[in-house]
Amino acid sequence: MVKEVNKAFVYGVSVDGNNFTDRVQETRRLKMNFENGLNVVLISPRRMGKTSLVKHVQEVVDKSMIQTVYVDIYDCRSEYDFYNKFAEALLKQTANKMELVLENIKRFLVRLAPKVSFNPDMTSEYSFSLGITPKEYSPEEILSLPEMLAQHIGKHIVVCIDEFQQIGEWPDSIYVQKRMRGVWQHQKHVSYCLFGSRQHMMTNIFQNKRMPFYQFGEPNYLQPIPTADWIPFIQSKFTEKGLSIKEEFVTKICDIVRNQSSYVQQLAWNVMLNTDTEVTEETIQHGMSDLLNQCTPLFMEQLNSLTTYQMNFLRAINDGQHDQWTSQEVLNKYNLGTKSNISRMQALLLEKDFIERREDGLYLSDPVLQLWLKQY
Numbered sequence: 001m002v003k004e005v006n007k008a009f010v011y012g013v014s015v016d017g018n019n020f021t022d023r024v025q026e027t028r029r030l031k032m033n034f035e036n037g038l039n040v041v042l043i044s045p046r047r048m049g050k051t052s053l054v055k056h057v058q059e060v061v062d063k064s065m066i067q068t069v070y071v072d073i074y075d076c077r078s079e080y081d082f083y084n085k086f087a088e089a090l091l092k093q094t095a096n097k098m099e100l101v102l103e104n105i106k107r108f109l110v111r112l113a114p115k116v117s118f119n120p121d122m123t124s125e126y127s128f129s130l131g132i133t134p135k136e137y138s139p140e141e142i143l144s145l146p147e148m149l150a151q152h153i154g155k156h157i158v159v160c161i162d163e164f165q166q167i168g169e170w171p172d173s174i175y176v177q178k179r180m181r182g183v184w185q186h187q188k189h190v191s192y193c194l195f196g197s198r199q200h201m202m203t204n205i206f207q208n209k210r211m212p213f214y215q216f217g218e219p220n221y222l223q224p225i226p227t228a229d230w231i232p233f234i235q236s237k238f239t240e241k242g243l244s245i246k247e248e249f250v251t252k253i254c255d256i257v258r259n260q261s262s263y264v265q266q267l268a269w270n271v272m273l274n275t276d277t278e279v280t281e282e283t284i285q286h287g288m289s290d291l292l293n294q295c296t297p298l299f300m301e302q303l304n305s306l307t308t309y310q311m312n313f314l315r316a317i318n319d320g321q322h323d324q325w326t327s328q329e330v331l332n333k334y335n336l337g338t339k340s341n342i343s344r345m346q347a348l349l350l351e352k353d354f355i356e357r358r359e360d361g362l363y364l365s366d367p368v369l370q371l372w373l374k375q376y
């Protein structure tokens with residue numbers, strides 16, 4: 001057995017146990033929703049902690065009543081891509097042995113049984129592929145699978161679908177969404193937790209009256225973890241390593257990255273690497289400049305896809321311009337092209353998640369990109 005190294009800070013992947021902090025209220029609420037069979041929609045910017053939170057709730061939920069199933073559909077490109085992933089996750093996570101999975105396939109998806117192949121090594125983590133096509137099963141049949149499984153295992157099933165915004169990208173998306181909702185809303189022993197990033201897309205799917213998933217579940221916006229909760233978390237991590245950090249410096253770390261969870265952990269880790277005994281203004285600055293360097297390749301790649309006008313638009317926001325986008329003066333000052341171009345440009349930058357709309361106008365979504373643009 002390889003001993004796991006105890007890394008002080010973790011970022012970029014979902015976190016659990018010792019690396020998961022706070023979220024007491026959110027956990028409680030989500031747990032209640034799961035246990036009471038309510039559909040949940042969870043929205044936040046990327047890397048704020050949705051996946052970590054849902055996985056945490058999966059752990060603490062009353063397992064004698066509830067069976068949770070988690071499926072990430074980030075790489076699903078079409079409706080049937082999704083049905084395969086969906087059915088696989090359901091079959092695998094509602095049975096704890098390969099034999100039972102096989103039984104359930106024969107029970108509920110018998111037309112597939114001849115072509116499903118299992119990894120023959122029974123002891124290792126098994127994998128299988130269903131290869132469902134429209135020839136064998138209609139969408140409605142696959143969408144009904146959770147209800148059949150719930151009745152079979154005698155527990156309520158909560159299906160948690162991560163990166164749900166992907167469905168907005170599929171061919172005939174609206175039509176597919178209609179079908180899903182049509183089947184799911186009648187299920188008595190199944191509820192859904194649908195969550196994802198790209199706020200713009202998620203909000204459109206769930207809050208637009210003309211869209212099939214309108215009011216399917218109450219939209220919850222996951223808020224950043226407050227600084228007051230980061231303070232004991234980060235301080236204890238430093239103490240474990242024989243180092244110390246004053247409250248004011250934790251606050252500074254949180255402020256710099258506007259409490260975006262992943263960046264808080266990444267910056268805290270950078271600062272720790274630059275610290276011999278105690279955190280100072282200087283080690284914070286070092287950590288910060290390391291963070292900007294680490295982000296450079298990604299930002300360059302993201303910005304590469306933008307036109308000059310779109311880049312100028314981001315620069316304008318970074319310069320403190322948040323509204324009055326059709327004023328000729330603003331258009332000239334930042335070289336944004338014509339008035340008629342502006343709303344299309346905004347829509348695209350919103351959709352790509354570069355910017356977000358707040359009460360008083362448009363802002364950059366990524367706090368570190370903002371700092372990076374100032375510097376480079």
Ligand SMILES: Nc1ncnc2c1ncn2[C@@H]1O[C@H](COP(=O)(O)OP(=O)(O)O)[C@@H](O)[C@H]1O
Pocket residue numbers: 010011012013014015019020021022023044045046047048049050051052053197225261262263265266
């Ligand atoms: N409750 C939490 N406590 C501490 N760090 C967290 C927490 N939630 C998220 N993070 C940080 O944010 C990163 C991204 O979390 P993740 O759950 O993958 O976010 P999302 O699913 O919203 O993109 C994690 O790697 C971790 O660094």
Ligand SMILES: [Mg+2]
Pocket residue numbers: 047050051052162
């Ligand atoms: Mg996630």
